[in-house]
Amino acid sequence: MDLKHLINNRDSRSSRLAKNVLASFFIKGWNALVVLMMVPLTLKMLGDYNNGIWLTISSMLMWIDMMDIGLGNGMRNAVATYVAQNDSEKVRQVVSSTLAMLVLVVIPILSCLLLAICFGDTYGFLGVSPDRLANLNEVLVVAAVMMCMTFVMKFIGNFYMGFQQPAMNNLLLSLGQTFAFIGTLIAYCFGSCSLITVVAINVIAPLLVWILAYPYTFIYKYPQYRPSGKNVDLKVAANLCATGLQFFVIQICTVILFTSSNVIISHFISPAEVTPYQVAYRYFSIMLVFFTIVCMPFWNATTDAYASGDIDWIRKASHKLNLMLVGILFGLCLMVAVSTPIYIIWVGSEVHVPMTLSLSMALYLFILIVSMRYSYFLNGIGVLRIQIICTSLATICFLPLAWWVCEKYHSVTGLVLVMCLVNIPGLIANVRKFNKLIYNK
DSSP states (O other), X not given: OOHHHHHHHHHHHHHHXXXXXXXXXXXXXXXXXXXXXXXXXXXXXXXXXXXXXXXHHHHHHHHHHTOSTTHHHXXXXXXXXXXXXXXXXXXXXXXXHHHHHHHHHHHHHHHHHHHHHHHSOHHHHHTOOTTTOSOHHHHHHXXXXXXXXXXXHXXXXXXXXXXXXXXXXXXXXXXXXXXXXXXXXXXXXXXXOOHHHHHHHHHHHHHHHHHHHHHIIIIIIOGXXXXXXGGOOHHHHHHHHHHHHHHHHHHHHHHHHHHHXXXXXXXXXXXXXXXXXXXXXXXXXXXXXXXXXXXXXXXXXXXXXXXXXXXXXXXXXXXXXXXXXXXXXXXXXXXXXXXXHHHHHHHOTTSOOOHHHHHHHHHHHHHHHHHHHHHHHHHHTTOOHHHHHHHHHHHHHHHHHHHXXXXXXXXXXXXXXXXXXXXXXXXXXXXXXXXXXXXXX
């Protein structure tokens, strides 16, 4: 690649990155506000116990969301690579093949879920008393069916991220959250405060947004990339699965690490204890949202830069993110200092979040943010093996340790400290691998 083309490509990449970061600040900032407002709203509607069940169910829905065997992330990397090579035909093949594979994947997933709900002991699994919630199975069926439909349609977001337009993906996600909040608020005003109402609104609203986004994306904006059966290519699908399976292993381990905590707390301690855990997590995850806004666009920008041989751009981008981490650390310390009055203003005095839980949650999120800062770059250039090893080992260690801590000590803070402990080796490995690839250290 000649120097002039490299410079023009670098300027275009940096311009797209800046625009998407700026747009994402407004979009995800609003989304974070909606999420924060949703917490006290659902708490008022459902109370501690049922709200804890809803939070546990919502974390389990993330398990479904991640069961795409890595096809979404495989697609976004492939789209970014073929766009950099100006190969429109390959882009359409990738999009068509991904959609076809997602449909094939979701059918057995939904079948297994419905069988597990209908014939399994869902009350025992979640530690829920039948006397306090009589229709748990109906709630789970509604959640599973709607989430599996969303599972297929969310490939549109990965399509936009492959085009280095994460702000568009963020907008669609934010619209889903906003409509869910509006629907929940309306239900509250009309006195419909059952768990099944909250679940139905929160799973249907995002699905409607994805359904409406399909004609806008593939009929109006990008008709040349519209999925079609004749563009499904088994070879392309096989390549996507090969790459996607690596992402899938990472996704599954990540989901277990991030979302199984709600189930463990609900089962071994109480569904009511999920609420203070989630309050602390959502409060401190404001910094995670800020980090994701800035860092997520670097994923596919890195793919483009690496495919173009522009390592210098990656080094400069890395330096900027290091400076951002210092600001995030300061922000987390400040959030810990003012956490108690913020909790009271936000969710009221009924929900007690111990200072030890706040401190451990802030530490956990900082470890997570620093690790993700490097993993996004590694994902962008397709270096996944080290992450597969580390996340797999972390998951293997986490489950028995979390089980032991919650069963023996009934301590939510202890569970968060276990989460910190098992994520540190992955952080160290990501830093070393990145420095070896980019700085030859």
